[in-house]
Structure formats: C-alpha cells, structure tokens
Amino acid sequence: MNVHENVHKTVSRRSEARLLGLPARVFRLRKVYGTWKTWESGDNMAGMRLTGDGPHDGPDYQGSGKRSIYGLIGLDNALKLSRKESGSLFAKHVNPGLKTMLSAIGFDKNFVAAEGIFVYDEAGTRYLDFLGGYGSLPFGHNPPDILAGLDKAGSRPNYLQAQASALQAALAHDLAVILPGDLSMAFFCNSGAEAVEAAIKLARRYAYITKGAGHSQVITALGSFHGRTLGALTATGQAKYHEGFEPLVPGFTYVPFNDLSALEEAVTGKTCAVMLELIQGEGGVYPADPGYVAGVSRLCKQHGLLLIIDEVQTGTGRTGTLFAYQQYEGLKPDIVTLAKGLASGVPIGACMATEAVSKGFEPGKHASTFGGNPLACAAALATLDVILNDGILDNVKKVGAYLMQKLQELKAEAGAVAEIRGRGLMVGIELIGANAAAVTTACRGRGLLINSVGEKTLRLVPPLIIQEPDVDEAVDILGRVLREMQKQ
Numbered sequence: 001m002n003v004h005e006n007v008h009k010t011v012s013r014r015s016e017a018r019l020l021g022l023p024a025r026v027f028r029l030r031k032v033y034g035t036w037k038t039w040e041s042g043d044n045m046a047g048m049r050l051t052g053d054g055p056h057d058g059p060d061y062q063g064s065g066k067r068s069i070y071g072l073i074g075l076d077n078a079l080k081l082s083r084k085e086s087g088s089l090f091a092k093h094v095n096p097g098l099k100t101m102l103s104a105i106g107f108d109k110n111f112v113a114a115e116g117i118f119v120y121d122e123a124g125t126r127y128l129d130f131l132g133g134y135g136s137l138p139f140g141h142n143p144p145d146i147l148a149g150l151d152k153a154g155s156r157p158n159y160l161q162a163q164a165s166a167l168q169a170a171l172a173h174d175l176a177v178i179l180p181g182d183l184s185m186a187f188f189c190n191s192g193a194e195a196v197e198a199a200i201k202l203a204r205r206y207a208y209i210t211k212g213a214g215h216s217q218v219i220t221a222l223g224s225f226h227g228r229t230l231g232a233l234t235a236t237g238q239a240k241y242h243e244g245f246e247p248l249v250p251g252f253t254y255v256p257f258n259d260l261s262a263l264e265e266a267v268t269g270k271t272c273a274v275m276l277e278l279i280q281g282e283g284g285v286y287p288a289d290p291g292y293v294a295g296v297s298r299l300c301k302q303h304g305l306l307l308i309i310d311e312v313q314t315g316t317g318r319t320g321t322l323f324a325y326q327q328y329e330g331l332k333p334d335i336v337t338l339a340k341g342l343a344s345g346v347p348i349g350a351c352m353a354t355e356a357v358s359k360g361f362e363p364g365k366h367a368s369t370f371g372g373n374p375l376a377c378a379a380a381l382a383t384l385d386v387i388l389n390d391g392i393l394d395n396v397k398k399v400g401a402y403l404m405q406k407l408q409e410l411k412a413e414a415g416a417v418a419e420i421r422g423r424g425l426m427v428g429i430e431l432i433g434a435n436a437a438a439v440t441t442a443c444r445g446r447g448l449l450i451n452s453v454g455e456k457t458l459r460l461v462p463p464l465i466i467q468e469p470d471v472d473e474a475v476d477i478l479g480r481v482l483r484e485m486q487k488q
C-alpha cells in the first residue's frame, strides 16, 4: 500500500471525524489532478481551521500558516488537543485498557501546563505534584537551569557513537568524582531498565572473563523492582510482574529482603552477583537494614561476587545524600545503576562500575544508539550542578524530616495509617485498609498528585525543591481524604 492509499484509508473514515469531534465531510479525500486533497473545509479541533486545499494539506492553525501533510495532526495541533480528543486518540492508538483504567480512577486529566512543583489541567485547576514523574523530577517541571543546559547543547551533533563525546566524557568524569568508592567507569543508556540490563550483562561478562563460563547466577530480593525489559523484569522479585512473560531469563534467584542467612544459603558456585535496592521503592518503600547490607557486602567479598546497587530511584539526592549507599558505612558497590532524577526528566540511564569490572565490556560487547547523547548528558551535567550548588541535599534532609514529622502526627490523629517508611523525600505510607488506589484518586480530586504501590501503600516522591508549606498543604489534603474515607 503506498502512502496515499494509507492516508486515504485512515483519514477518510467517518469514525475518525467523529473521534476528533469534526463533521465527517471534513475528512473526505478527493483526488484532484493526480494529487490528494485532504481537507475540504470546516472547523476545528481546539481552534484549528481545516482549510488546506494543497496536495497534502492537513489541519491548519488559524493564522499560523502552518500545515501538516497527509492529514496528520502534527506537533502544533497536537499541542492544542482537548482532553476528549487526546483521550480518544490515546484509546484508539496507544492503549485502550489503560485509558479506561485512568478514566475510572480520575487520572485522565489533560495537563496542559506545569512549572516547578505545580501542574495545571485544561480547566486551570492547580495540582501539587508529590509524584514528580515517579521520582524523576528533582527540580519539578520545566526547571530553567536544565532547559538552559539543553539549549547550550542543542547545536552539538547528535548520536555519533564513533566519537569520544565531550559531554559524555565530562558526565562520566563528574559522576566518578561524586560517587564514593572506585566507580570510575560509565556506560550511558536511556532508562533505568537499560542501566540494570547493562549491570547484569557486565556482571556476567566479568565473571566469564575472570572465572570462565558457567558463573551466571544473579541473586536479587523478593519485593524488588528493577525494570521491565526482559532481563530487568526477571531480576525483579515480584511474580505479578512476571506473569505471562515466561519463559524468563535463566539464572536468577530471589531471596527474602533483609534476611542475610537466606542470601547465604542461595549463593552457589555459579553465582556472579547480588543486586539490591537500598530502599525497595515499587515494592512498598522498604529500607534495607544497615546490618543486613554490611553482611551482604561481606558475603560478596568472601565469595568473590559483585555487589550491584540499583540506585535508579534512590540516586541523585532523593534520600538526602547524593546516593543512598553513602548512608551505609563503608559500603563499596562494584556496580551502581542510575536513571530517573539524573537528568531531571530527560531520559538517561547510567551503569557505573569500577575500572576492573568495566573490563567486561570490551568494545562491541554492549552499546546503545541513543545512550550518552549530548542532550541527555547536558541535562545530567546541569542537574548535578544544581544539586551540588543550590543547597538541594540540605533541603531534602530538612523538608524530608518535616514531612515525616507531619505524617507521624497524621498517623497519630487519623488512625488510618499503619506505618510510615522511607528516607529524605522518598516516603511510603502504609494504610490500614487495602484502599491505597482509592486514596490516591481522592487526593487527585483535591489537587494532590501521589501514587500507590501495592494495595496498601501510598508513595510520595516529590521534587527535591518542595518547602515546608507545600508539605503542610499535601498532608492537609491527605488528612482530609483519610478522615472522609473513614466516615464512609
């Protein structure tokens, strides 16, 4: 099918017109002098004027003079889609089940603007964002310093792997300087899951080089979350994420978290690495006990195993120190994974390793087309600059402690809370009933964005720049929601 036939098939459908709230006639396609006339006349989705009569003209912004070809929506018009329009398109072309679910829990808002810790829907309603892109927005939305960093790198050539990129080299250097221990080598990718994949592959490859074949077993914790690519998914110690994706990657063993003797029993002659989160985030915000972590580290040394610490969620300031492993005395991981907040929301992942371990990745053994691209590296360099120079870590400690105190007061008073866990600005609130999703929905209805992990736990991972009055507002909303739900 050539592109014209394809366009014809797509845009001439009446349902398409209905979908976008347009009169069907607008979508009639005619062939005129051998070229396709895409739009006849008519108004409008969200202010667009459909007047094109050139060969491939599509919707036109009123007055903008810009037109998309082949009846496509295009960037300018996409920015003007209403909630109904974008919702219909999402259901039709992205994921209908997810759209239905989002609608059912009131999460299908059309957020059209955001600044700092606030986002706004198309009705102008303001939301306090205590979810912060699932912990990936340390300075909230559209932080000026990061946007300026992106601008500075904007004219650099992009995606040239055959180049020792200056920005990538500088970011690797800066991470090597700020990561305690000997983690001087970096592999850059685009997400947390990819960083975890790299860590698993590197651990296996290092064992292969140093010990020979057959040392492929990786031990992870039950309740862990390491991502959704097949290797990272297999590493994730939660059956609910595995279901239906079997067969998983061979060579993974799961042990109860915070249980050293279980880990000791699981180590075999085939083990190459142990991978842990220091606070299990998706698993319900459970911190690792210091004694357990010290024991794991000792065990790894004893058996010649690599210790991989997954700091995708806890890294870059989230828990009050640059990295969570700094809070475990003397802990020296062999590999650390980073992502989420590292570039303030610009996609990036990093797998940091010691020089010795990094030898597992000889040239050609692992790579990523987009990994370490100048824009992502510029955003990460700018992020580190702000974290280190703007008192962010002090703020996380101070406001994090205040948040904990306010939540403890709420727990004492509201009676709906079983436990509060976490560190810095990574906090889990375990409820007495299994209604975390309903609480999340009710909070959103009152202008507070949070999420739930599991049936019972609310998770707060707000931007690291929140202040005490923001905590007051969030805890006040949560308190009102919990009290109302208790009355029902």
Ligand SMILES: Cc1ncc(COP(=O)(O)O)c(C=O)c1O
Pocket: 191, 192, 193, 194, 196, 225, 226, 227, 228, 277, 281, 282, 310, 311, 312, 313, 314, 339, 340
């Ligand atoms: C600890 C941890 N590791 C890995 C991942 C996967 O990261 P991504 O969603 O960027 O692939 C996550 C995501 O939540 C995470 O919390």
